[in-house]
Amino acid sequence: MQISVLGTGAIGSAFAEAFLKAGHQVTVYNRSADKVARLVALGATHVATPAAAMTAGGVVLVAVTDGKALKAVLDGIPAAALSGAKILNASTTRVVEIAEIAADLAGKGADLAEVSVNVGPDQIREGQGMYLLGASETDTGLWTGLLTGIGSVVHRAGEVGDASRAELPLLMSYLFGLVAAAHVAAVVARDRTPDDILATYVYPALPAAQYAVPQMMARAYADASASVDAFRALADNAVADFAAMGYPTDVLEAMAAMFARASAAGFGGKDGSAVFESLLVAQAPAPLEG
Incomplete structure (x- = not known):
């Protein structure tokens, strides 16, 4: 199958590689041409515009940062290029955003589905x-078949928007787990908690800490499975979603502020575990190496 991938960050690149390994023909687009060099070396075709990727034939997967970026990319593509397109969104979007974008695309003759990715880039590859x-019944077979070819589990949550609803509890666990791990790491850094205490008592209670705390302590943030900025967008979306549902958002706002501080300190493109740096800003930590 011919597949176009718009956006070749950590997730988009992983999808492109997985599709190539599965024997598909892959066309890629990214605003920064240097970010597609590795994929081209693996056999992908690079095009210069989103419209060219959209009209390359087959289906299109879009993996950009958030709903705003998704809308910007799609709004920049002529309606003629969108007509008849089958598009799968792998960007982080709110339920309201994805529903509005799907309705807009439907008016231009395109069909939008959404996929929530519940693993890291390495697992996708x-x-x-x-x-x-989240897809119409008409397109479920298309997307299920494509994703099954590069995955171990594909679960249809329902129509477009339903995958975003279904993933919200998962996203909460990611956010709270990572922020909790950062606080654990801060205490460990101060008190030098023995490893056997962590392994016996802390890690069973907070599994995310088992991987995140050593990474935070080593300040090893280079390999970003999901960046600080991606988590910041996730936290901002969570604030908006919970506010829309009538829930208090104080804690979520505080977490969003932590990721914002880490981003402002220069760690926006680093792995999400660099949120730990937001707790160290007042201590003027040493410059990050690498």
């Missing part, structure tokens, strides 16, 4: 993806 799909 290795065909171990776990996906929640």
Whole structure:
């Protein structure tokens, strides 16, 4: 199958590699041409515009940062290029955003589906993806077949927007787990908590800490499975979603502020575990190496 991938950050690149490994023909687009060089070396075709990727044939996967970026990319494509397109959104979007974008695309003759990605880039590359799909019944077979070819689990949550609803509890666990791990790491850094205490008592209670705390202590943020800025967008979306549901958002706003501080300190493109730096800003930590 011919597949176009718009956006070749950590997730988009992983999808492109997985599709190539599965034997598909892959066309890629990114605003920064240097970010597609590795994919081209693996056999992908690079095009200069989103419209060219959209009209390359087959289906299109879009993996950009958030709903605003998704809308900007799609709004920049002529309606003629969108007509008849089958598009799968892998960007982080709110339920309201994805529903509005889907309605706009439908008016231009395109069909939008959404996928929630519940693993990191390495698992996607290795065909171990776990996906929640939101798609019309008409397109479910198309997207389920494509994702099954590069994943271990594909679960249809319902129509467009339903995958975003279904993933919200998962996103809460990611956010709270990572922020909690940062606070654990801060205490460990101060008190030098023995490893056996962490392994016996802390890690069973907070599994995310088992991986995140050593990474935070080593300040090893270079390999970003999901960046600080991606988590910041996730936290901002969570604030908006919970406010829309009538829930208090104080805690979520505080977490969003933590990611914002880490981003302002220069760690926006680093792995989300660099949120730990937001707790160290007042201590003027040493410059990050690498």
